[in-house]
Amino acid sequence: MAPVTKMKGGLDLGGTKIQAVVTDGASAVLGAARRETPRRASPEAVVVELAETLREALDNAGVEPMGLAGIGVGAPGSIDVERGIVLQVPNIDGWDAPFAVGPALAAEMGRPVRIGNDVNVAVEAERRFGAGRGFASFLGVFWGTGVGGGIVMDGRHLAGRGSAGEIGHVCSKPGGRRCNCGLEGCVEAYAGRGALEERARELAKQRHTILFELMEKRGRDRLTSGVWLRALQAGDKVAEELILRAVQALGVGIGAAATLLDVEAVVIGGGLGERLGPDWLARIEAAAREHTFFREPPLYRLAELGDLGGAIGASLLE
Numbered sequence: 444m445a446p447v448t449k450m451k452g453g454l455d456l457g458g459t460k461i462q463a464v465v466t467d468g469a470s471a472v473l474g475a476a477r478r479e480t481p482r483r484a485s486p487e488a489v490v491v492e493l494a495e496t497l498r499e500a501l502d503n504a505g506v507e508p509m510g511l512a513g514i515g516v517g518a519p520g521s522i523d524v525e526r527g528i529v530l531q532v533p534n535i536d537g538w539d540a541p542f543a544v545g546p547a548l549a550a551e552m553g554r555p556v557r558i559g560n561d562v563n564v565a566v567e568a569e570r571r572f573g574a575g576r577g578f579a580s581f582l583g584v585f586w587g588t589g590v591g592g593g594i595v596m597d598g599r600h601l602a603g604r605g606s607a608g609e610i611g612h613v614c615s616k617p618g619g620r621r622c623n624c625g626l627e628g629c630v631e632a633y634a635g636r637g638a639l640e641e642r643a644r645e646l647a648k649q650r651h652t653i654l655f656e657l658m659e660k661r662g663r664d665r666l667t668s669g670v671w672l673r674a675l676q677a678g679d680k681v682a683e684e685l686i687l688r689a690v691q692a693l694g695v696g697i698g699a700a701a702t703l704l705d706v707e708a709v710v711i712g713g714g715l716g717e718r719l720g721p722d723w724l725a726r727i728e729a730a731a732r733e734h735t736f737f738r739e740p741p742l743y744r745l746a747e748l749g750d751l752g753g754a755i756g757a758s759l760l761e
């Protein structure tokens with residue numbers, strides 16, 4: 444008989460990194476590992492990378508693959524949960540057709556695999572172990588490369604037809620900037636790190652900014668959350684202007700969502716959300732209040748699980 448185990452593996456397949464954890468089946472992380480997401484790779488090659496990252500986390504935990512009760516993967520975009528299919532990963536060149544990640548990774552690791560949407564699993568982790576604890580309803584907003592969201596109502600995930608919570612693609616300005624999704628004026632078109640970088644590159648042609656010097660000094664080839672934070676701390680006007688504009692857009696989207704859903708709390712996470720911290724959380728709250736109908740608006744909290752939240756959430760998939 445196989446040994447009884449509750450230990451789980453969790454993988455967060457992000458646009459820039461793959462994060463793996465081995466947990467005790469709840470929130471305790473026994474081992475972790477992180478690798479860069481390949482920018483150009485076939486889905487098969489990405490699955491091999493996922494397996495390697497998880498093996499590294501297993502090594503760090505001193506656990507054999509067979510010691511895992513199961514493995515969960517959080518992946519971006521639309522997921523066919525039943526069949527373990529990831530439809531598309533926007534940031535990986537070479538992944539443009541749906542691929543059955545679940546079965547492929549299960550064959551690679553010899554353990555059952557469940558797949559879920561990356562933002563939803565991160566929201567679930569915050570609900571059970573993080574900033575969402577104690578709230579029957581909250582809105583999770585993950586402010587990073589894109590802007591993702593998830594909704595908890597009456598203690599349960601609100602899924603809609605599967606994709607509820609896309610706050611990044613709520614309109615913050617009719618006729619505004621074109622978003623990657625094809626719509627105009629989306630929150631993400633002003634607040635997503637990808638859009639921010641694009642705009643910063645345009646502005647850098649006419650105005651002084653230290654954003655790109657900081658990027659090079661830190662050996663990066665994109666404007667990371669850390670680069671934005673440093674530029675703000677140094678009083679860089681371009682960075683300040685763009686982040687303030689981002690906060691305004693987030694405020695419109697969050698205010699509308701809070702008015703529609705009447706949630707108890709708003710939990711802000713993601714690379715930028717967490718890096719920019721409490722001061723900017725307060726500004727997001729102030730911006731959102733201007734667009735919230737209720738005299739008693741929701742409470743605003745920073746996500747608590749940090750970089751590991753997505754992988755911990757994935758490990759909870761059943």
Ligand SMILES: [Zn+2]
Pocket residue numbers: 611612622623624625626629631632
């Ligand atoms: Zn959009």
